[in-house]
Amino acid sequence: MISGDRRCLVAGNWKMNGLLDEAMAYIEALGENPAPEKVEIAIMPPFTLLHPMGERLERKGIRLGAQSVFYEEKGAFTGSISPLMLRDAGCHYVILGHSERRDILHEANEVILKKLKASWKAGLEPILCIGEHLDEREAGKTNEVLREQLSILEGTDPAAPLTVAYEPVWAIGTGVTPTLEQVEETHAFVHEELKRYGRTCRVLYGGSVKPSNAEDLMSCAGVNGALVGGASLDPRSFMGIVEAAARAVS
Numbered sequence: 001m002i003s004g005d006r007r008c009l010v011a012g013n014w015k016m017n018g019l020l021d022e023a024m025a026y027i028e029a030l031g032e033n034p035a036p037e038k039v040e041i042a043i044m045p046p047f048t049l050l051h052p053m054g055e056r057l058e059r060k061g062i063r064l065g066a067q068s069v070f071y072e073e074k075g076a077f078t079g080s081i082s083p084l085m086l087r088d089a090g091c092h093y094v095i096l097g098h099s100e101r102r103d104i105l106h107e108a109n110e111v112i113l114k115k116l117k118a119s120w121k122a123g124l125e126p127i128l129c130i131g132e133h134l135d136e137r138e139a140g141k142t143n144e145v146l147r148e149q150l151s152i153l154e155g156t157d158p159a160a161p162l163t164v165a166y167e168p169v170w171a172i173g174t175g176v177t178p179t180l181e182q183v184e185e186t187h188a189f190v191h192e193e194l195k196r197y198g199r200t201c202r203v204l205y206g207g208s209v210k211p212s213n214a215e216d217l218m219s220c221a222g223v224n225g226a227l228v229g230g231a232s233l234d235p236r237s238f239m240g241i242v243e244a245a246a247r248a249v250s
């Protein structure tokens with residue numbers, strides 16, 4: 001069902017958290033060989049930790065990702081980081097379209113599309129986040145919102161690597177999760193929508209994933225892994241989610 005028969009992915013989005021000492025202790029706490037056979041692990045620390053963490057994570061079989069990127073290659077864009085810089089720092093993934101950037105930094109679809117194209121050009125794999133707000137779900141507009149967010153894929157190369165993360169905004173950092181039925185229903189819709197653009201790719205679930213609910217969420221049809229925020233900050237709870245993923249796919 002997923003092109004290339006890819007493993008499920010558990011990705012940790014550290015957001016604006018993490019200092020050098022903490023990051024080194026975290027990597028140590030992950031142990032020697034943290035990735036189970038059927039699970040891919042990725043960590044997205046803040047930009048300042050990409051270089052010091054990259055090689056150390058690679059030695060443990062963990063991929064590195066960034067939380068955002070600018071769409072130009074280089075030049076007079078004070079404060080911005082380019083896709084080439086992310087590649088240079090060892091990144092494989094970049095998160096795009098996270099709701100915190102859509103809502104707080106007003107990133108619109110047009111900008112996300114530019115970032116998507118620039119990331120592909122540099123050889124990065126984007127993790128494109130989509131998701132509805134609570135009022136939109138309550139108004140029965142979930143599919144409409146997701147369709148609009150995915151519409152930026154129109155005309156893009158279906159072979160360019162992509163992972164999508166469905167993250168209901170009302171579930172992010174709230175401790176509230178959708179019902180398993182809602183998760184399955186929405187993931188089925190997202191996979192169908194992706195077919196319109198010639199794509200069969202992984203669709204992660206994100207929003208208050210923790211060790212106690214991870215196995216149920218990742219056992220849902222159409223869920224191909226998890227994007228984890230808060231619970232990825234503690235190595236034990238992050239590894240608890242990785243182990244739950246391994247059980248869910250076995």
Ligand code: PEP
Nearest residue numbers: 172173206207208229230
């Ligand atoms: C996120 O920010 O992508 C996220 C899913 O956060 P949390 O796990 O804390 O809800």
